[in-house]
Amino acid sequence: MLRLRIPYSLNARLGLASCLLLPLIIGLTALILDQAYSRSLEQTVxxxxxxxxxxxxxxxxxxxxxxxxxxSLQEPRFSQPGSGLFGLVSDADGEVLWRSESSLGAELQPLQSKPEPGQALFGVDDMGLFFYSYRVLWEIESGQVTEFVFSTLERPDRFRAALREFRFHLWSGLALLGLLLLAAQALLMRWGLQPLQQMAQDIKSMETGDQNQLEGRYPQEVQPLTHNLNLLLETERGRRQRYRNTLADLAHSLKTPLAVMRNEVETDRSAPTNTELLQQQVDRMEQIINHQLGRAGSASAQKLLQRTQVRPVAERIGLVMAKVYPDNYRSFEVIGEDESFTGDERDLMEMLGNLIDNGFKYGAGRVQVRIETQAQQLLIRIEDDGPGVADELGELILQRGTRADSIAPGQGIGLSVLRDILSSYGGTLTLGRSETLGGASFCLQLPR
Known part of the structure; x- marks a missing residue:
């Protein structure tokens, strides 16, 4: 069994629908107009x-x-044979009393139906002639009432010719109108779908590397699609860059434990190897590798519909810090409304954990997390009561592998990693001084 396969194309589908529906609509319109004109002609007759x-x-x-x-009558056609207009007068029994001269040679049959006295009757007889009959009661001088039926008949030639001409012009005009409508719809579809064609060309340009995102001017109906595509592409680029940075961080982080192990092995080959020291460095390398792989495998591709509450995450990190820094921990406070972060919870924990950990590591034991909203941005400020960061070191410490001090242990890549995560969400990190605690103030600015 053959099945009609409709092309999976908007142009083809709309064109096919137009070709099917437009003749139907035009046909119904022509039928209605034809019936109306036919009734109008009959009324004229x-x-x-x-x-x-x-x-x-x-x-x-x-x-x-x-x-x-x-x-002779006022209408000359009654006196012209073959004029197509006939006059008849008959009595109550249907016997023809008079017929016009135009009926000579014409086969006219008495009408089978008669109107009521004083009434008229219009229709088409058995021979296809239009007729109009009027029945009258005629009172003569003696007071006698005589019944007459006056009838006028006409051939339908004029009616049919007028109807035929009208139908010719009607169907010709509607056919031409249909062709014009199809052509106009084809142009409208071409013009209306042009933004989609432009978007397809822009995507092809992105595939060839000529552009990085969809930058064209698109209709409002398509803008959510282009926005999500651009966001997806930007996130994908951020994930690739994040993988590269992770590999660089991993290589950088492994340098120190490898150097320690090499030094231990090569210092004195005759002396027994310090197994405990080597085990510590191996454990450290394993932690670094697990950390970097976990960071690389975290949901770097932003999940558009996932929302994570900020306050519970911050409070959990604060409880952990109380155990990590029992000697330096004095207070931890989360201030502000419970707002949501559009992204993965692990990324939020990575960012907050890094900054809160730095606050306890370099501060005097007091850390505050302030949650605010501003326009279409989510602001998370992490403030401590430490010495703060000098202005000249503000941008420097955000670079990979750079630290502002050499006292606390670390690899100097935490803030740069945090900024990489922020960039994948379109956010930024600013550094200032806390007005309440007097130490450093790191502000995460994230889109809502």
Missing amino acids: RERLELQTYVLLGAAEAGGGVLWMPP
Whole structure:
């Protein structure tokens, strides 16, 4: 069994629908107009025959039970054979009392139906002729009432010719209109779908590397799609860059434990190897590798519909810090409304954990997390009561592998990693001084 396969194309589908629906609509329109015009023509014929019947009635005279009609009537066609207009007068029994000269040679049959006295009847007889009959009661001098039926008949040639001409012009005009509508719709579809074609070309340009994102001017209906595509592409680029940075961080982080192990092995080959020291460095390397792989495998591709509450995450990190820094921990406070972060919870924990850990590591034991919203941004400030960061070191410490001091242990890559995560979400990190605690203030600015 053959099945009609519709092309999976908007142009083809809309064109096919138009080709199917437009003839149907035009056909129904033509049928309605044809019926209306046909009824209008019939009404015109009725009015014309009614007038001619009144002409016959006005010209007739009756006396002594005899009907008399003048030799010539006001309508000349009654006197012209073959004119197509006929006049008849019959009595109550249907016997023809008078017929016009135009009926000579024409086969006219008496009408089978008669109207009521004083009433008229219009229709088409068995021979296809239009007729109009009027039944009158004629009172003569003696007071006797005689019944006459005045009838006017007309061939349908004029009616059919007018209807045929109208149908020709109607169907020709509607066919031309249909072709024009199809052409106009094709142009409208081409113009209306042009933004999609432009978007396809822009995507092809992105595949060839000529552009990095969809930068065209698109209609409002397509803008959510282009926005999400750009966000997805930007996130994918951020993830690739994040993988590269992770590999660089991993190589950088392994240098120190490898150097310690090499030094231990090569210092004195005759001396027994410090197994405990080597085990510490191996454990450290394993932790670094697990950390970097976990960071690289975290949800770096932003999940558009996932939202994570900030306050519970910050409070959990604060409880952990109380155990990590039992000697330096004095207070931890989360201030502000509980707002949500659009992204993965592990990324939020990585960012907050890094900054809160630095606050306890370099501060005097007090850390505050302030959650605010501003326009379409989520602001998270992590403040401590430490010495703060000098202005000249503000940008320097955000670079990979750079630290502001050499006292606390670390690899100097935490803040740069944090900034990499922020960039994948379109956020930024600013550094200032806390007005309440007097130490450093790191502000995470994230889109809501």
